[in-house]
Amino acid sequence: xxxxxxxxxxxxxxxxxxxxxxxxxxxxxxxxxxxxxxxxxxxxxxxxxxxxxxxxxxxxxxxxxxxxxxxxxxxxxx
Amino acid sequence: xxxxxxxxxxxxxxxxxxxxxxxxxxxxxxxxxxxxxxxxxxxxxxxxxxxxxxxxxxxxxxxxxxxxxxxxxxxxxxxxxxxxxxxxxxxxxxxxxxxxxxxxxxxxxxxxxxxxxxxxxxxxxxxxxxxxxxxxxxxxxxxxxxxxxxxxxxxxxxxxxxxxxxxxxxxxxxxxxxxxxxxxxxxxxxxxxxxxxxxxxxxxxxxxxxxxxxxxxxxxxxxxxxxxxxxxxxxxxxxxxxxxxxxxxxxxxxxxxxxxxxxxxxxxxxxxxxxxxxxxxxxxxxxxxxxxxxxxxxxxxxxxxxxxxxxxxxxxxxxxxxxxxxxxxxxxxxxxxxxxxxxxxxxxxxxxxxxxxxxxxxxxxxxxxxxxxxxxxxxxxxxxxxxxxxxxxxxxxxxxxxxxxxxxxxxxxxxxxxxxxxxxxxxxxxxxxxxxxxxxxxxxxxxxxxxxxxxxxxxxxxxxxxxxxxxxxxxxxxxxxxxxxxxxxxxxxxxxxxxxxxxxxxxxxxxxxxxxxxxxxxxxxxxxxxxxxxxxxxxxxxxxxxxxxxxxxxxxxxxxxxxxxxxxxxxxxxxxxxxxxxxxxxxxxxxxxxxxxxxxxxxxxxxxxxxxxxxxxxxxxxxxxxxxxxxxxxxxxxxxxxxxxxxxxxxxxxxxxxxxxxxxxxxxxxxxx
Numbered sequence: 001x002x003x004x005x006x007x008x009x010x011x012x013x014x015x016x017x018x019x020x021x022x023x024x025x026x027x028x029x030x031x032x033x034x035x036x037x038x039x040x041x042x043x044x045x046x047x048x049x050x051x052x053x054x055x056x057x058x059x060x061x062x063x064x065x066x067x068x069x070x071x072x073x074x075x076x077x078x
Numbered sequence: 079x080x081x082x083x084x085x086x087x088x089x090x091x092x093x094x095x096x097x098x099x100x101x102x103x104x105x106x107x108x109x110x111x112x113x114x115x116x117x118x119x120x121x122x123x124x125x126x127x128x129x130x131x132x133x134x135x136x137x138x139x140x141x142x143x144x145x146x147x148x149x150x151x152x153x154x155x156x157x158x159x160x161x162x163x164x165x166x167x168x169x170x171x172x173x174x175x176x177x178x179x180x181x182x183x184x185x186x187x188x189x190x191x192x193x194x195x196x197x198x199x200x201x202x203x204x205x206x207x208x209x210x211x212x213x214x215x216x217x218x219x220x221x222x223x224x225x226x227x228x229x230x231x232x233x234x235x236x237x238x239x240x241x242x243x244x245x246x247x248x249x250x251x252x253x254x255x256x257x258x259x260x261x262x263x264x265x266x267x268x269x270x271x272x273x274x275x276x277x278x279x280x281x282x283x284x285x286x287x288x289x290x291x292x293x294x295x296x297x298x299x300x301x302x303x304x305x306x307x308x309x310x311x312x313x314x315x316x317x318x319x320x321x322x323x324x325x326x327x328x329x330x331x332x333x334x335x336x337x338x339x340x341x342x343x344x345x346x347x348x349x350x351x352x353x354x355x356x357x358x359x360x361x362x363x364x365x366x367x368x369x370x371x372x373x374x375x376x377x378x379x380x381x382x383x384x385x386x387x388x389x390x391x392x393x394x395x396x397x398x399x400x401x402x403x404x405x406x407x408x409x410x411x412x413x414x415x416x417x418x419x420x421x422x423x424x425x426x427x428x429x430x431x432x433x434x435x436x437x438x439x440x441x442x443x444x445x446x447x448x449x450x451x452x453x454x455x456x457x458x459x460x461x462x463x464x465x466x467x468x469x470x471x472x473x474x475x476x477x478x479x480x481x482x483x484x485x486x487x488x489x490x491x492x493x494x495x496x497x498x499x500x501x502x503x504x505x506x507x508x509x510x511x512x513x514x515x516x517x518x519x520x521x522x523x524x525x526x527x528x529x530x531x532x533x534x535x536x537x538x539x540x541x542x543x544x545x546x547x548x549x550x551x552x553x554x555x556x557x558x559x560x561x562x563x564x565x566x567x568x569x570x571x572x573x574x575x576x577x578x579x580x581x582x583x584x585x586x587x588x589x590x591x592x593x594x595x596x597x598x599x600x601x602x603x604x605x606x607x608x609x610x611x612x613x614x615x616x617x618x619x620x621x622x623x624x625x626x627x628x629x630x631x632x633x634x635x636x637x638x639x640x641x642x643x644x645x646x647x648x649x650x651x652x653x654x655x656x657x658x659x660x661x662x663x664x665x666x667x668x669x670x671x672x673x674x675x676x677x678x679x680x681x682x683x684x685x686x687x688x689x690x691x692x693x694x695x696x697x698x699x700x701x702x703x704x705x706x707x708x709x710x711x712x713x714x715x716x717x718x719x720x721x722x723x724x725x726x727x728x729x730x731x732x733x734x735x736x737x738x739x740x741x742x743x744x745x746x747x748x749x750x751x
Contacts, residue, residue, distance in 0.1 A: 019321075020321065023557075025557070028141075028320060029141075033175070033559055034174065036328050037321065044350075048358070049452070051455045052451060052454055058174040058175050058328075059173075059175075060172045061349075061350075061561065061562035062562065063451050063559075064558065065558040067557075067558070068557050
């Protein structure tokens with residue numbers, strides 16, 4: 001399975017989190033919000049201007065800028 | 079016998095914590111700030127069965143790390159002040175992520191009670207939660223509440239009074255795997271040797287050390303045993319531990335949730351359907367702009383009749399008072415100084431109340447975060463957050479409520495910058511100045527000139543934000559990680575309470591500064607200029623060349639002469655700090671035409687001022703010191719005279735430079751001559 005960063009995933013796709021990289025403060029925050037390895041995340045849609053992006057995970061909606069999504073390594077769930 | 083206890087209210091943002099707080103404390107609330115910071119602190123009192131509770135509303139947080147000010151405040155309060163009970167409000171429709179904070183609160187060794195809020199919505203969604211089982215699993219009381227209707231509050235308070243006498247038996251239910259546990263145990267043993275640490279829950283402290291929490295490591299450095307601690311930490315890998323710990327917390331939660339509840343995931347929720355339309359690629363922006371327009375219209379158009387009533391009433395009151403008082407200087411002080419001053423404080427109240435009513439509707443319904451979602455791309459270009467957009471737009475109506483509206487921005491740096499640039503958004507009070515001057519000098523092109531001034535304000539605001547971001551308000555970019563909460567129907571009671579609270583804060587905290595400013599200007603306009611021989615506060619000298627303010631105007635004339643302004647303009651600008659529209663009125667008085675704007679316009683057009691200087695005056699009016707009311711709220715919202723002074727000098731400096739370049743370059747090029 002191919003590893004990708006979350007900002008490259010098209011809307012209406014489900015992915016599984018592999019790892020969160022990036023600066024300590026943003027990494028910690030992303031983990032706290034539930035993007036821990038193994039979590040299933042659904043990419044819902046981009047904002048009208050293309051950024052940020054809306055995701056669904058653990059039964060709630062979260063939005064990240066592409067800059068933050070870039071730090072989340074994922075794989076697509078078939 | 080009454081017992082006095084402290085109850086802290088914790089929880090994620092958007093879980094209805096405020097409605098629970100309101101339901102517990104009713105109107106007995108006190109809004110202030112946490113010491114030394116601009117984060118708001120709400121406290122309230124409630125007596126229940128001989129127990130007097132001091133309820134403290136902690137900032138809404140998702141976690142208790144050291145990366146955000148809100149989280150540090152919440153956790154320091156729990157560690158240092160040791161509240162008798164911590165009530166965590168949990169959104170029953172969003173258990174998994176909410177319980178993450180629960181795991182941390184439990185590790186902190188608090189006496190915890192869970193208020194399982196919005197159980198009605200969870201039920202409607204098709205979820206079923208076994209409260210009894212959840213209680214057994216977590217070993218803390220779990221009470222179902224419906225905060226918006228006050229449901230379950232009595233039971234919650236009963237539980238608080240019971241819980242304070244119970245000795246805690248529950249031990250930690252969270253185990254993080256052999257590797258982490260081993261290091262944690264070693265650390266706990268070291269911590270146990272130094273009484274310095276006895277203040278902190280040792281397991282929590284060890285976990286935070288293992289996660290590499292900077293704030294906690296700093297605390298550990300003060301101990302003599304720190305070398306030992308460092309040795310243990312050096313053997314571990316904080317980065318991988320932090321992911322493992324977060325992961326393990328979520329795993330434990332999942333295990334529990336499988337046993338205690340049944341969550342309906344099949345249905346597309348109502349919120350998702352609304353979002354499909356509201357954040358749609360094509361509809362999202364038009365919907366947002368229409369809502370903004372509606373909010374703007376309601377705030378500023380609906381407020382106009384109320385503002386007129388206030389204006390007329392205080393005008394009448396001032397006149398009546400002046401008529402009754404026979405001593406002329408006293409009549410002027412009471413009429414033109416004090417009553418006019420109180421009037422200029424109250425005149426903003428309709429705007430503030432209406433705007434906060436609208437904001438509260440947007441926040442409580444969940445739309446506010448969608449607005450931020452939609453506008454974030456634009457705002458991120460100048461280094462700000464999507465949430466900065468709404469205050470800036472409201473600034474076109476009036477800067478005063480707009481600056482207060484920055485409360486919705488969580489990040490303190492983003493908030494500070496937004497406060498500092500909002501005064502450049504051209505407010506409604508500046509429009510009369512433009513209309514008069516543009517009309518007098520530019521006739522048919524007045525519309526273009528006025529439009530240009532609005533555009534200039536926006537331009538200056540954007541450039542300033544970018545500049546401040548990279549200089550004085552530096553720091554790494556806050557990551558944009560925002561929850562989009564499910565939509566809810568706001569309650570009228572909640573919105574009115576919120577509106578009232580803001581109005582009260584404005585009157586209490588900003589009112590005094592405004593009043594002092596207005597009376598100060600009255601005094602300057604009433605004291606005779608040295609050597610003029612006028613009578614104090616007589617009508618003949620008020621605001622003229624024979625008064626102190628006129629005298630000051632003449633002294634500062636050389637400062638404004640390079641901009642093409644004379645001393646009369648300088649005086650009018652001094653008066654303009656009371657309220658910008660006063661610039662027009664004072665020019666009328668100074669040019670000897672009284673209140674008649676038509677004749678003022680004629681005098682100006684006939685050559686009392688060059689068109690270029692007139693344009694410069696409009697630019698100056700746009701950018702220089704905002705009015706006293708605005709200064710008052712900048713002080714109140716930044717909590718700092720330093721930042722307030724910075725805004726004043728920065729704005730006035732820019733105003734001077736723009737007007738200077740315009741006049742000097744323009745007159746050399748023969749513009750509008």
